[in-house]
Amino acid sequence: MSAPVHVALEMDQSWRYAAPAAMARFCAGLKERRIEALRCGGCGRRYLPPRPVCGNCHLPLADWVPVADEGRLEAWTVVHVPILDPRTGRMREAPYGMGLVRLDGADTTLNHFLAQSDPARLAIGQRVRAVWREQLAGAIDDIRHFEVLA
Amino acid sequence: MIRESAIRIPFRYAAGGAGSRFLAALRDERRILGARCDGCRRVFAPLRSFCSSCGASPLEEIALGPGGRVEAWTARADGTVFALVRLDGADTALLHRLVGLPGEPRRGMRVRARFAAERRASILDIAGFEPEEGASA
Amino acid sequence: MNPVAIVGTGQTRHARARDDASQAELVREAAARALEDAAIEPRDIDAVVIANMELFEGRAWPELWVGEAAFAAGKPCVKVATGGTSGTSGCIAGIHQVASGLFDIVLVVGFEKHSEGHTQTGMTLTDPYWDRAVASGAVGNFALSVSQYMAERGTTERQAAQVAVKARRNAARNPYAHLQMPALTVEEVLASKPLAHPLRMLDMCPQSDGACAIVVASGTRARKLNPRPAWVRAAATRHEQPFIGDIERRLATMRTLREAAREAYAGAGIGNPLKELDVAEIYEPVSYAELAWYEALGFCEEGQAGRLIEEGVTEMGGELPVNPSGGVLSTNPVGASGVIRVAEAALQIHGRGGERQVDGVRTALATGYGVYAWADAIVLADRP
Numbered sequence: 001m002s003a004p005v006h007v008a009l010e011m012d013q014s015w016r017y018a019a020p021a022a023m024a025r026f027c028a029g030l031k032e033r034r035i036e037a038l039r040c041g042g043c044g045r046r047y048l049p050p051r052p053v054c055g056n057c058h059l060p061l062a063d064w065v066p067v068a069d070e071g072r073l074e075a076w077t078v079v080h081v082p083i084l085d086p087r088t089g090r091m092r093e094a095p096y097g098m099g100l101v102r103l104d105g106a107d108t109t110l111n112h113f114l115a116q117s118d119p120a121r122l123a124i125g126q127r128v129r130a131v132w133r134e135q136l137a138g139a140i141d142d143i144r145h146f147e148v149l150a
Numbered sequence: 151m152i153r154e155s156a157i158r159i160p161f162r163y164a165a166g167g168a169g170s171r172f173l174a175a176l177r178d179e180r181r182i183l184g185a186r187c188d189g190c191r192r193v194f195a196p197l198r199s200f201c202s203s204c205g206a207s208p209l210e211e212i213a214l215g216p217g218g219r220v221e222a223w224t225a226r227a228d229g230t231v232f233a234l235v236r237l238d239g240a241d242t243a244l245l246h247r248l249v250g251l252p253g254e255p256r257r258g259m260r261v262r263a264r265f266a267a268e269r270r271a272s273i274l275d276i277a278g279f280e281p282e283e284g285a286s287a
Numbered sequence: 288m289n290p291v292a293i294v295g296t297g298q299t300r301h302a303r304a305r306d307d308a309s310q311a312e313l314v315r316e317a318a319a320r321a322l323e324d325a326a327i328e329p330r331d332i333d334a335v336v337i338a339n340m341e342l343f344e345g346r347a348w349p350e351l352w353v354g355e356a357a358f359a360a361g362k363p364c365v366k367v368a369t370g371g372t373s374g375t376s377g378c379i380a381g382i383h384q385v386a387s388g389l390f391d392i393v394l395v396v397g398f399e400k401h402s403e404g405h406t407q408t409g410m411t412l413t414d415p416y417w418d419r420a421v422a423s424g425a426v427g428n429f430a431l432s433v434s435q436y437m438a439e440r441g442t443t444e445r446q447a448a449q450v451a452v453k454a455r456r457n458a459a460r461n462p463y464a465h466l467q468m469p470a471l472t473v474e475e476v477l478a479s480k481p482l483a484h485p486l487r488m489l490d491m492c493p494q495s496d497g498a499c500a501i502v503v504a505s506g507t508r509a510r511k512l513n514p515r516p517a518w519v520r521a522a523a524t525r526h527e528q529p530f531i532g533d534i535e536r537r538l539a540t541m542r543t544l545r546e547a548a549r550e551a552y553a554g555a556g557i558g559n560p561l562k563e564l565d566v567a568e569i570y571e572p573v574s575y576a577e578l579a580w581y582e583a584l585g586f587c588e589e590g591q592a593g594r595l596i597e598e599g600v601t602e603m604g605g606e607l608p609v610n611p612s613g614g615v616l617s618t619n620p621v622g623a624s625g626v627i628r629v630a631e632a633a634l635q636i637h638g639r640g641g642e643r644q645v646d647g648v649r650t651a652l653a654t655g656y657g658v659y660a661w662a663d664a665i666v667l668a669d670r671p
């Protein structure tokens with residue numbers, strides 16, 4: 001029996017993803033601080049993120065509706081585990097607040113960061129508002145995080 | 151619209167029982183180990199813990215080569231030549247590099263393992279397979 | 288559907304890191320034990336199903352590299368990869384292959400070697416336009432759902448900790464389990480390291496290296512191979528919409544598991560699962576999830592899950608023991624975890640549960656859970 005041998009290596013991974021048309025339009029809107037959802041003509045559900053088809057009705061989605069950058073906190077947590085950012089490979093520092101936010105005008109919730117990371121100051125039902133970055137790149141993290149409104 | 155991203159992910163793979171023994175033998179003994187299945191009468195390269203044909207386990211450990219024959223080869227644009235080498239005593243071929251070639255390799259040519267001076271329990275402890283003395287390339 | 292039964296099971300010793308074995312050797316360890324348990328030879332196997340989340344190990348085509356370890360060389364072999372349900376979905380694939388009449392004996396093997404890769408990163412490699420920018424991994428996702436579930440049901444941290452204690456106490460009677468903590472207390476769980484509010488270290492499953500295999504056989508073969516085959520009475524699976532925010536109050540509603548269980552109970556003729564099931568092996572990656580599953584699986588009314596754990600209903604001596612194996616909270620090689628659920632449920636019907644055997648098991652439930660996107664439910668019984 002030999003001592004166990006290991007092969008240790010670091011693999012570089014890179015990706016290049018084409019956006020679905022609906023997502024491309026959504027991201028273009030973010031560059032102008034505009035949030036839009038797609039409404040299903042069958043069930044009426046307003047989807048964020050936008051997508052080609054309603055998963056419940058199987059109908060194509062084409063009806064764009066405006067969504068506010070404010071909403072209701074539907075779920076929250078404070079994460080204490082650092083995580084490798086899958087886009088950059090850098091560690092994201094902990095702790096940080098995470099929430100599910102139902103933006104006014106949307107029926108699905110959006111998972112995003114919260115400015116607040118003190119559990120004592122977070123509660124389901126709080127009103128929250130997007131804090132936008134100065135430089136907008138047309139990505140969902142053009143919103144830096146959501147802050148709790150007084 | 152296109153989004154690009156890049157990330158580096160660390161991995162650490164266990165060679166396991168047979169793999170560790172195979173790699174340690176390259177490093178410590180400069181020997182290439184294979185496995186013989188008594189049931190199938192086949193000899194596999196490299197060493198493995200069970201028979202790829204009938205599933206039997208454990209298998210008998212035997213030393214292969216270090217000489218063998220080139221079964222197939224290909225050359226990359228940068229000149230690196232890869233080959234399937236059937237080591238003496240083995241029924242399966244090992245994928246590796248051909249080195250020290252005086253010219254273009256040929257199918258069936260005799261080759262011999264050249265071990266690296268610095269060995270670290272890696273398949274590259276075999277630096278490559280070079281033409282056996284007296285073999286015509 | 289032709290009668291199908293599970294006639295043999297086998298699993299490895301599970302651990303944080305199985306440095307002594309390669310992926311293939313780990314698979315072989317489980318596969319060989321399953322063959323021995325079913326008293327069959329490699330040549331008896333008609334086809335093989337492999338369950339594994341290859342992104343976690345960063346190794347392409349696991350069905351190629353470990354297939355021959357599962358006796359698949361020269362035979363039909365496919366891979367199933369559906370997150371946490373990989374194992375249960377793999378079992379269902381094997382069940383369907385036999386039920387269709389295509390094959391008589393199928394070997395299903397699930398494995399994972401979390402120690403070799405980077406599971407958290409693998410889990411965040413989701414939608415590049417949306418999720419990757421705001422990913423918080425499995426723990427963060429669970430915590431978000433748990434916050435809603437607690438608020439809605441009034442579940443306490445103490446009730447969840449009782450689930451965590453039950454799992455580790457049961458695992459101490461299972462020689463294969465990864466975490467062995469027979470004397471763990473509720474206080475210790477509540478004092479363990481915070482991961483993502485309100486989840487603590489001991490509320491979560493570990494990451495394990497391990498493999499598990501089952502032998503699925505047609506009715507005719509099953510009767511010859513096992514004196515008490517675990518007959519598949521029903522198997523159901525459900526898929527979900529893709530984004531975390533698509534599902535309304537996930538843990539509280541749990542449409543996938545609820546629907547899969549409803550279909551499986553209907554197929555097996557089960558009206559009152561708490562009374563009619565003798566044991567359940569459910570996929571609970573976090574303590575709170577087990578409580579939510581009690582409701583989704585119809586073990587109790589909504590809001591009554593806390594009472595079930597407090598009153599010991601799901602303890603080893605209770606009315607419906609849940610996870611005598613110690614569950615996912617004690618052992619979690621993801622690709623294998625679902626196979627372990629099915630194997631442990633089958634083991635209980637075979638009467639081969641050793642120290643974790645529940646007396647007189649005739650009907651058993653196994654479930655799978657893959658993030659929020661998939662759920663499986665399988666009912667096994669001592670009669671076809």
